[in-house]
Amino acid sequence: MASLTPIYQSHFLFKRPNFTPPPPPNFSSSFIPKHFPYSKTQSFKLPRMAIRNYVVSATTAEKPRKRYPGEAKGFVEEMRFVAMKLHTREQAKEGEKEVKEPEERPVGKWEPSVDGYLKFLVDSKLVYDTLEGIIDKAAFPSYAEFRNTGLERSEKLAKDLWWFKEQGYAIPEPSSPGVTYAKYLKELSEKDPQAFICHFYNIYFAHSAGGRMIGKKVAEKILDKKELEFYKWDGDLSQLLQTVRDKLNKVSERWTRDEKNHCLEETEKSFNYSGEILRLILL
Numbered sequence: 001m002a003s004l005t006p007i008y009q010s011h012f013l014f015k016r017p018n019f020t021p022p023p024p025p026n027f028s029s030s031f032i033p034k035h036f037p038y039s040k041t042q043s044f045k046l047p048r049m050a051i052r053n054y055v056v057s058a059t060t061a062e063k064p065r066k067r068y069p070g071e072a073k074g075f076v077e078e079m080r081f082v083a084m085k086l087h088t089r090e091q092a093k094e095g096e097k098e099v100k101e102p103e104e105r106p107v108g109k110w111e112p113s114v115d116g117y118l119k120f121l122v123d124s125k126l127v128y129d130t131l132e133g134i135i136d137k138a139a140f141p142s143y144a145e146f147r148n149t150g151l152e153r154s155e156k157l158a159k160d161l162w163w164f165k166e167q168g169y170a171i172p173e174p175s176s177p178g179v180t181y182a183k184y185l186k187e188l189s190e191k192d193p194q195a196f197i198c199h200f201y202n203i204y205f206a207h208s209a210g211g212r213m214i215g216k217k218v219a220e221k222i223l224d225k226k227e228l229e230f231y232k233w234d235g236d237l238s239q240l241l242q243t244v245r246d247k248l249n250k251v252s253e254r255w256t257r258d259e260k261n262h263c264l265e266e267t268e269k270s271f272n273y274s275g276e277i278l279r280l281i282l283l
Helices: 009-011 049-058 075-085 114-137 142-146 154-166 176-189 195-224 237-252 257-265 267-282
Strands: none
Touching: 075 237, 075 257, 075 267, 114 142, 114 154, 114 176, 114 195, 114 267, 142 195, 142 257, 154 237, 176 195, 176 267, 195 237, 195 257, 195 267, 257 267
16 A cells, blocks of 8 residues: 655655755745745845835825815805804704703794884994994905995994884983994904904894894884884895805905814804894893
């Protein structure tokens, strides 16, 4: 019967060979020739230029920059996104704020008074007078972009207050919420254009949306559905708003990311000041 012992093992029974196992191949820099066992190691090296380019690209490649919500559509969309989060769910589907103040309840549940509404209109006019004066003066060149946008409300409010006076109502002096906000806006506009633009955006755009709904509901309850001039615009409102959006996006293109973030961080303060004035309706 033939032996199953491999030939090389049977040879070892007679004489121990002087055999040193070859070192294991270095797969990172060499390859194994087709013949085996191999007699020599063949090196494989990348060209110096290729190695240098690979190292540079691997070490200097930047990580993708963080994208902010709405950023792809322009900075106005970023401002809108932040503002919506500060609404309640009843006010906006994106809202995250819990209802805490009377004015944060659904407008249908409000119990407004004419006296309170007049205080609201008077304080609102002071704020719009201040805003429009700041834009006309233009302490920063970018403010001049927002002159004569068609969103101005000061003259409209003056007409409304005159109408109330003709109806026999006494027009009150501006109260603390309006005076405080107007003073803050004036000081802010002279030193912090990014923060001021945040207030400019939120005041005008909020009035064109939720403000209109409030005006309609209040008029139904205390003014026999009369539509005030405060809630009317000369021309197509959607087009007026779009023109201002484009200008805001253009101005913000010159800002750094930190300056944009600073503007967004001012949103909550804008809501707080405006909320104090809105609350006057319920007094």
